[in-house]
Amino acid sequence: MFPLRLIKHNAPQLRRAFSTTKKPDMEVDNIVIGAGVVGLAIGEKLTTKRSSETTIIIDKNKRCGEETSARNSEVIHAGIYYPEDSLKTQLCIRGKELLYDLLPRTNIPYNMIGKLVVAQTQDQHSYLQELHEKSNKLGVETHILPGDQVIAMEPEVAAHAALLSPSTGIIDSHGFMDYLEQKITGNGGDIGLYTSVTSIQATQDGYLVDLATPPDGSGDITTVFSRRVFNSAGLHADKVSNLLLRDRYKLYYGRGIYYAYNGPIKVNHLIYPCPAKNLAGLGTHLTVDMADKIKFGPDINYIDNPYDYNVPDDTENRQRFVEAIQSFMPHINPDKLHPDYAGIRPKIAGPGESFKDFLIKEEKQDGYKNFFSLIGIESPGLTSSLAIAEYVYNLIEK
Template sequence: MDKFDAVVIGAGVIGLAVAASLSRRFASVLLIDRAEAIGTGISSRNSEVIHAGIYYPTGSLKARLCVEGRQRLYAYCDRRGIAVNPLGKVIVATQTEQQAQLDALLAQGWANGVTDLYPLSRRQLAEFEPALAATGGLFSPSTGIVDSHSLMLSLLAEAEEQGAIFCPHSEFIAAQAGGSGFRVELKQLGERMSIDTSYLINCAGLYATQTAARIEGLAKSFIPPLHWCKGHYFAYQGKSPFSHLIYPVPEPGLKGLGVHATLDLGGLLKFGPDTQFLTPGSQESYQVPDALRQSFLEAIFRYYPGIDIDRLVPAYAGIRPKLQGPDDSEVADFLIQGEAEHGVAGLVNLIGIESPGLTASLAIAELVCRRLPAI
């Protein structure tokens, strides 16, 4: 087949969710990725946290899609038998002056529709998580963790059950917008080929702006700069001292949520990520230098003074595609552009889809479908 109703570029969790959603509406959906399998990039290199929707500016896409996506995701996992654990999150203040930040987060969460938050006193924290050193806290019961790989496999299976086709080793080269859709140029296992599609959805993650720049008919003014931000993780060997997720108060401007403690579904404790913006033109690299151990130790020690540095070992790293640069103070929202924004019929660009993208994935997919006119 060389004519499709829709082509989705990028088979991370966002592209998979979009493909699954589109395949319920259209007869022929093609999902492509230049890698050999689904979810090899951003989607497999994160904390696997289901966020509640606390941090983001009220009314922003991040806030709205996180709250809606969290509800959709828990329901989807229950329906499809995907492992989740709503173990909850404690946001901790380690200095008295940080209490005002906790109060602001509580108000922000309520404004965003996260109405199950409640504060924890120093005494309550001592009973809740005895290993913590904190002056106060905020508890989010609806924060949890998910098996992201099982989620992605389920989305792929759902899409394929509904007739979608997944093609790995397929690199997007270019697209030309025409009167009835797009002519898309691909390179598949070294061979160039052309296909036609009515709709084109750019879910290319780290490469979303590069992909957008290769779409003829899209004005360059609609392609913002994208900043790569690397985050490293360290694992903590042995039994975890915590039974919940532990987060410090977030970094200024929400550039990151701080080096936090998360548990995976097997009970392994991980710390991370840190926030290291990469220079423009950097190549993907996922090494975790052991030299970072000291800076991690200093960050963790603020809320967990009992940490044993010998149990802290390099684990993995991820790269986040940020619209907010290292010198920007304003929080950047998701950028989801349809025809109403850029004027190209049938094209949706998703740019800067970082955290809480995993949580929001199902809600993002529904929004993309709503942005597309009927065939």
């Protein structure tokens, strides 16, 4: 727990100029709301590029990255699934490049293991061909492989054909976030945990942000004046931006469950099925982590509660998983599958709706200059994180 009142100051105090009689307890140049991987990446970018400014990162949890950033597949995506001109595509490809440039110079565990997207029918083979052609346009390396070559590479897999993505990888997301956190504090920035935002008020030169420590409001309230506010609050980003923009944003919560597999099995790549057409998710796929632990998931179900990490192990849910997995790995033993954990994605698209892109913008058209909203940052947010930080930094008026 980081008591907010103990935050140190590493830059000169800002000039006081308020359009309200309310006076702040402290002043900073930048406040980043949300200490998941994207908020930490933004904080690292600000403290590196603007080292003379004061920057704090706030999160309501007791540790960084306790929600979406810690409950995902830990995959470094290639950037081939989404529309070519979308932010998800552009930032995923750029983020992958930035990660693979950074990771060899750090102690963060990672592995460019590669991925096979497997087709079971001629129609799915045609989809792979389209994906391959799009990859070529995007400059992302992929290869179409016939079924016999796929089976030779991965004997456990059934496939009519597959698309090989060599640049797909895995990363220790916790190690990555630890690295970003250390960079922020090493650069003179500060991180305030166990602290929530209760109100945001625009002033002449910036924003008055009320912060509650602990987050339930039972303790201290600290009022911070900040020249800039970056809302990267993940599952709660709509609520944070709506403190200024009344009911502008609405997020849906897509819970995905992962099953661990404890049977004797060896794979050399991540294994994905062809995804559903609406891209609500990429299908129930096989991934491995840095400890070679195999897991399957996630599925997706829309829920109302962003804190519901319940992992049901009922017969119907297990059977859905088994059928999805055995469509491309028919010899998997269902008795070796065990519910592992759940993650929740902040989705702009509701149930049945088509693809919707990341929403990353400065709210200046509504009179809120230097207030930046990041809404619906789900997959591939981990891969894109460094590129998102770069994109947001470039929105700041120099």
